[in-house]
Amino acid sequence: MENGWSWEQKTLITEIIQGMELAKQLRAHLNTTSSVETRDMGGSTGQPQNAGFSAGVPESPISINGSPGSDGFDGSVKDNQGYNEASKKRKTTPRCADQVRVSTENGLEGQYDDGYSWRKYGQKDILGTKYPRSYYRCTHRNSQNCWATKQVQRSDEDPTVFEIKYRGTHNCAHGNQSIPSPEEQEKKQKNTNNNSQQQQSQQALF
DNA sequence: ACCATTTGACCGAG
């Protein structure tokens, strides 16, 4: 019963945080003002949370290789087994997601770490966007029923900004105790969201 | 060996 509470609170907090972040960014913009701005976050946007910037994927678009001889594919063994057809459709899946904008310092390197472990399960190019969108899911999905997922997409105009969308709730204890609550109930979430626009000030392109 | 990541294919909705 009270379970929903946490989620609601979390959502609220998240929203507040979002607002703060936005305000921060806005402030930064205002601060610089004058002339070209272009993100000058040379320290202004003190990001509280991003401590770990690990440069990992420099993004090399050049995918070498290109699947060399792997001809093993050919249609032979593929075929999907209809595993899930259970029938009960989840009502189009509840889609409540929080959008958070993370600005990485001039360097694109750095993946913003929110404290949870994510496993990438897909990447797709979205029409209209210059960069592909990555899909992540909690590593404990099977272990703790954490069906939380995250989507990350780079801004087309500002490669320094990453748009992170969180979908679902975290049930995993990620590092803290092990699954103390065996409750696996799936709570229905209602959409209470109303945030519609969040557009940031579009910066003038050069 | 395991696990995270990569890539292609499949699927559902519009």
Next chain:
DNA sequence: CTCGGTCAAATGGT
């Protein structure tokens, strides 16, 4: 048909 999202096999790294 197209677009977006997820899964599943293959691969690499530890």
